[in-house]
Amino acid sequence: MATTVLLCALACSGPDGTTAPATGAPPAATGSPGAPGIGDPDFPSDGNGGYDVERYRLEIDYDPGSRHLSGVTVIEAKAAQALSRFNLDLSGFTVGRVAVNGGPAAFERSGHELTVIPSGPLPSGAAFTVEVAYAGEPEPVRDSSNLGTYGFIPTKDGAFVTCEPNGARTWFPGNDHPADKARYEFEITVPAGLTALANGEMTDRPRTTGGKTVYRWREDHPMVTYLATMTLGRFELREGTTASGIKNLAAVDPRFRDSLDDLHTLSGKITDYWATVFGPYPFSSTGGVVDDFSAGYALENQTKPMYGGFDPGEDIIAHELAHQWFGNSLSIRRWKDLWLNEGFATYAEWLWSEHEGDATAEEIFRRRYEAGPDAAIWKYAPGRARPDDLFNASVYTRGGMTLHALRQRIGDQVFFExxxxxxxxxxxxxxxxxxxxxxxxxxxxxxLDALFDAWLFQERKPATW
Known part of the structure; x- marks a missing residue:
C-alpha cells in the first residue's frame, strides 16, 4: 500500500502552475544547479540535467471512483556534477514531502518543474536518493497537434496510461525524457476487483486486504519514462509462454474478450519471429493489453504494448512488438531521430506481411512511391522529426521506405546482418x-551518404537511390 502523504512544515506546493517558495533553504552550496532541461533543443524544458536516474521505486494508490492518486516515488540516482539543487518533472498534484538521502529537503514548484534543494551539496559522482510524496487528481496531457491525449488518462473503471512523448510527469516525478533510462519497481494499490498492469513481471501474487488489492511489478531492464505504465481496470488475462519460452501475458477489457486468445497467440508468434530477424528478444516477457478507452492509437509500452479501444490486427501487433527492439531496447537521445523508432517499426509491418505470404515489402514500397511529387510525404523530411508535428506520417512511412531503399542498395544478406x-x-x-x-x-x-540524404533529409521525392 502506498505510504500516506504527510504535509511537511518545511515546504508545501500547490498544483501545477503555482510556485511555492522554499522555506528553511540551506546556505549557499559549493555545487551548482542542475539544468532545468536535459538538453534536447526541440523540447528544452523536458527532462533535467545534473544527474542520471538508476531506478524508480513507485508506490501508488489510485481510486477510480474519486480519481484520487496518492503516491510516493523514490528515485535512486547519481550526480553528474556537484549539485546545489536539481529539478524533477511533475505536473499537477500537491507535494507534501521531499527528502534527499533520508533527510528533509526544501523544494519549489513552477509549471511542471519541481526543484529540489538538498540540505547540502551533492558531490559529483555521488549516489543519492530523493523521495517525493504527492497527491491529487492526475490530469493527462491534451495536445491540439497530432499527439492527442496521453499520460495518465482516467477511465470509467481505472486508467489507461500511455505517456509518449512526455506524459510520465502526469503520474510520477522523474527525469521525463528518453535520454535518461532507468529500472523500475511498482507497488500499485487499487480497489479489490481491479487489475493493475505495469512493466516487466509481477514479483509476487496480488494481496487483498481491507477492500484493496496490492500489485507489485518490476522491470529490471533499462526503460525510458514514456514507456512506463500502470494501466488498471477490469481485465481478463491469459498467461503462458511463447514457443521459445518467453513469458507471455495478454489482458483485455471484458468488452474485447473475444480477442484475448488471438492477442495472446499472435503476440507470442510475432515476438518469436522477430527474434529470428532482429536478434534475441531483449526483455523477459511479452504480450499486450487492450483497454476500453478510445485512444485512437497504440503504444509500445515496454513488455506490454497498449491498444486503446480496438482489437489490433496483425500489422499493428507486429509494429508495436518490433518497437521492443527499436525504441525500447535501442532508444533515441533526441526526438529529432524518431524515425529510428517509427520507421523501423513500420518496415517491420512490411516484413511481417512478406513473411505471411501477403504483399512483399517491395510491393508495399512501390505503392507508397507512387504518390505524386507534391504529396505531403515528400514535403516532410523524416530524418529531422519536427517538435510541432512529431508523429507525422512521413516519419513512419518514409522512414520505412528509407530502410527498403537501403535493402535494395546493399542486398538482403548485408541488410539483415x-x-x-x-x-x-x-x-x-x-x-x-x-x-x-x-x-x-x-x-x-x-x-551511402546520397541515399540517406535523399530519403531522410530532402523535402522532395527521391528520384533514384
Missing part, C-alpha cells in the same frame, strides 16, 4: 541517425 548487428551493438543503449548510417556503410562497404 545490419539489423542484427544494430540491435546487438546498442542493446539497452542509445542510438542516433549518424550511428546507423555509419554502421550501414561499415558493413556494406558502400558510400
Amino acid at each position: 545490419l539489423l542484427k548487428t544494430w540491435t546487438a551493438e546498442h542493446k539497452y543503449g542509445y542510438v542516433t541517425t549518424e550511428d546507423f548510417t555509419a554502421l550501414a556503410e561499415r558493413l556494406s562497404g558502400k558510400q
Whole structure:
C-alpha cells in the first residue's frame, strides 16, 4: 500500500502552475544547479540535467471512483556534477514531502518543474536518493497537434496510461525524457476487483486486504519514462509462454474478450519471429493489453504494448512488438531521430506481411512511391522529426521506405546482418541517425551518404537511390 502523504512544515506546493517558495533553504552550496532541461533543443524544458536516474521505486494508490492518486516515488540516482539543487518533472498534484538521502529537503514548484534543494551539496559522482510524496487528481496531457491525449488518462473503471512523448510527469516525478533510462519497481494499490498492469513481471501474487488489492511489478531492464505504465481496470488475462519460452501475458477489457486468445497467440508468434530477424528478444516477457478507452492509437509500452479501444490486427501487433527492439531496447537521445523508432517499426509491418505470404515489402514500397511529387510525404523530411508535428506520417512511412531503399542498395544478406548487428551493438543503449548510417556503410562497404540524404533529409521525392 502506498505510504500516506504527510504535509511537511518545511515546504508545501500547490498544483501545477503555482510556485511555492522554499522555506528553511540551506546556505549557499559549493555545487551548482542542475539544468532545468536535459538538453534536447526541440523540447528544452523536458527532462533535467545534473544527474542520471538508476531506478524508480513507485508506490501508488489510485481510486477510480474519486480519481484520487496518492503516491510516493523514490528515485535512486547519481550526480553528474556537484549539485546545489536539481529539478524533477511533475505536473499537477500537491507535494507534501521531499527528502534527499533520508533527510528533509526544501523544494519549489513552477509549471511542471519541481526543484529540489538538498540540505547540502551533492558531490559529483555521488549516489543519492530523493523521495517525493504527492497527491491529487492526475490530469493527462491534451495536445491540439497530432499527439492527442496521453499520460495518465482516467477511465470509467481505472486508467489507461500511455505517456509518449512526455506524459510520465502526469503520474510520477522523474527525469521525463528518453535520454535518461532507468529500472523500475511498482507497488500499485487499487480497489479489490481491479487489475493493475505495469512493466516487466509481477514479483509476487496480488494481496487483498481491507477492500484493496496490492500489485507489485518490476522491470529490471533499462526503460525510458514514456514507456512506463500502470494501466488498471477490469481485465481478463491469459498467461503462458511463447514457443521459445518467453513469458507471455495478454489482458483485455471484458468488452474485447473475444480477442484475448488471438492477442495472446499472435503476440507470442510475432515476438518469436522477430527474434529470428532482429536478434534475441531483449526483455523477459511479452504480450499486450487492450483497454476500453478510445485512444485512437497504440503504444509500445515496454513488455506490454497498449491498444486503446480496438482489437489490433496483425500489422499493428507486429509494429508495436518490433518497437521492443527499436525504441525500447535501442532508444533515441533526441526526438529529432524518431524515425529510428517509427520507421523501423513500420518496415517491420512490411516484413511481417512478406513473411505471411501477403504483399512483399517491395510491393508495399512501390505503392507508397507512387504518390505524386507534391504529396505531403515528400514535403516532410523524416530524418529531422519536427517538435510541432512529431508523429507525422512521413516519419513512419518514409522512414520505412528509407530502410527498403537501403535493402535494395546493399542486398538482403548485408541488410539483415545490419539489423542484427544494430540491435546487438546498442542493446539497452542509445542510438542516433549518424550511428546507423555509419554502421550501414561499415558493413556494406558502400558510400551511402546520397541515399540517406535523399530519403531522410530532402523535402522532395527521391528520384533514384
